[in-house]
Amino acid sequence: MINYPNRKQNQNIVTKIKSHSYRGANLEDDLNQTNQYYLDLNKANIHKKPTPIMVVKVDYPSRNKAKIVEAYYKVPSTTDYNGVYRSKAIDFEAKETNSQTALPLKNIHPHQLEHMRNVEYHGGISFIIIRFVYYNETYLLYFKDLDLFMKSNDRKSVPYAWIKENAYLIPFSLTPPIHYLKVLDETLFKGEFK
């Protein structure tokens, strides 16, 4: 019985690891870990942008220390992630959905779509990383393909079946959890850097 507290703690860890291997962490954590891995291994320099916040009031409880006491979240005008890989400007958004049938398009703001279109226009590479939590599957969908989909119909969501066919499944590994640059290597750079 003396060991009980420790045993309980260990069990919790095991449960966590197990549940991770089944479900994965949340998409943002997985992407942060992946980007850190890319940075550490000198593969790419890709970062999540800070969440845009409108600061209204700041207090200075002590010299040199600013405490924000009133602020609000702003609607992002660009995507969440960007950086550089193999001399290319990379720009993407990440979306998680619990739906078993489709990715609702209302999850992506119109100015984010406009932003991705514009990045492509200037020669950057833009895509969306989509996780279907129910299936524990993560896809890379090039913005160009999504754009064609949106122009060919006026559905309010992108069907799971369509994504399965037109996006690329990112295989899950531990290091890194979401090796999305591998998809770029195989589909965009087509092995030219091997």
Added chain:
Amino acid sequence: MINYPNRKQNQNIVTKIKSHSYRGANLEDDLNQTNQYYLDLNKANIHKKPTPIMVVKVDYPSRNKAKIVEAYYKVPSTTDYNGVYRSKAIDFEAKETNSQTALPLKNIHPHQLEHMRNVEYHGGISFIIIRFVYYNETYLLYFKDLDLFMKSNDRKSVPYAWIKENAYLIPFSLTPPIHYLKVLDETLFKGEFK
């Protein structure tokens, strides 16, 4: 006398325009205006990243409305601006100084320097936009040149005279206020897109 309030207002406007032409707005405003100009004219897609803030406590005074009531500024781990221009990943930091003699290097965090070095390694274009408020001059200094400077000595600041010789003066105009991409066109792309 009836016109007095209007006249005063007009005088204010004139003073503002005049003082703007002499001193310029602050560097961040000028850059935001310049980047918006580039975006509107389809020249480039470059944005200021949101300021990184660590949110500690959020209240919900009403449904769907989140009010941040405790938060702190974080030290930025990357640069302030990035995006894409002529298929190239652009990444830069902006610094204003009141010094007449040098840009203090303590203004730039070591991990920001590390970040810029890394962006260059991956094929992006990294630089610093420096404004000497006293002279009302704004320069573009390529990170590569700054890096050579830092490696060749251990000064704690970059002398104004050295910047005059090794950086590029960005001519002031009204639209856009800081046409820094012109410097890239003339020095990096060397007219290849004319």
